Amino acid sequence: METTGKLIKPEAMIFDMDGTLFQTETLLLPAYHKMFDILREEGHHEGDTPDEQLMLGSLGMLLEDIWKRVIPHGTSEAHRRADELLLQLELEGLENEEAVLYPGVVETLSELKERGVRLFVASNGLEDYVKGIAMARDLAPLFEGLYSAGEHATTSKVDLVALLLKNHGIQRAWMIGDRSSDVEAGKENGQTVIGCQYAGFGSDSELSGSDAIITTFPELISLYDSSAES
Missing domain, CATH: 1.10.150 (DNA polymerase; domain 1)
Known part of the structure; x- marks a missing residue:
């Protein structure tokens, strides 16, 4: 786990799906x-x-x-x-049990929700795909909103995250993902970015600009617990 400075506790966390929650x-x-x-x-x-x-x-x-x-x-x-x-x-x-989440995803999300963090998904995928994974792997009850480019017809993740923030009145969030589009979506909307460096789909520079990098999903708990209130 690496950080580039002091992190402020978020009211919400916004997750990418592929390569972040789900082993695509x-x-x-x-x-x-x-x-x-x-x-x-x-x-x-x-x-x-x-x-x-x-x-x-x-x-x-x-x-x-x-x-x-x-x-x-x-x-x-x-x-x-x-x-x-x-x-x-x-x-x-999705009926095949070999299609899996990353280790610790359900447990970590459940702990974050218990701590009062509002949880969302923002994905460039199709609506049925994003919601299908969430339903099939028992993630849906943990999330306040499942946003997809397919459902909202957005042309970039920047626009999708902007819509999510506006719809739910969120001022301070962490954008969590594994691709440069996630970094861009967080930064362009003035939010903190947590880069996930365990999927291995992108280049070494993919997560440049992230405020912190995690190498396993459960590291989010310690990152959240060690962040400042303001």
């Missing part, structure tokens, strides 16, 4: 390979399945931008079909 690759990679098998069968894709590291390295982006990177020569119809298939296959995959 445990659900995504089986669905990803099945998706391309179907895309080939339907005539939407030719050739090999793009390297899965390309997909993992795109996590945190909007789906529209992910497909431009992963299937750059695909048609708009192929991209829309990829949207549909990936969501369908991932929701089906």
Whole structure:
């Protein structure tokens, strides 16, 4: 755990989903390979399945931008079909017990809620995906709000977090995530950023600008307990 200065206790914590709460690759990679098998069968894709590291390295982006990177020569119809298939296959995959949260997520969130912290999710994913994970892994009751770009039609996480803060009257929050989009969303909205350095999807500079870095999720408890009241 690293900090760059004194942290102030937040009234709320806003969490990214993929690579922060949820071990995305445990659900995504089986669905990803099945998706391309179907895309080939339907005539939407030719050739090999793009390297899965390309997909993992795109996590945190909007789906529209992910497909431009992963299937750059695909048609708009192929991209829309990829949207549909990936969501369908991932929701089906949630029935598989191998699709898991990071260690200590439920316990840590429960402790934070007991301490009076308001908990939220802000994700660039689709609404059914974000809410599906929260429901399937018993996270939903812990959160006051589950915000997704898919539900609110935001074009950046900055806008999504701004909407969340406004809707819930939050003045002081910690934005917690593993990608540069999370750092940007926190900082552009004047909030503290806690970078999560355990997913391994991004580059070494991905979390530059964070106020603190954690290497396991439960470190949030000690970080919160050691922060100042004001």
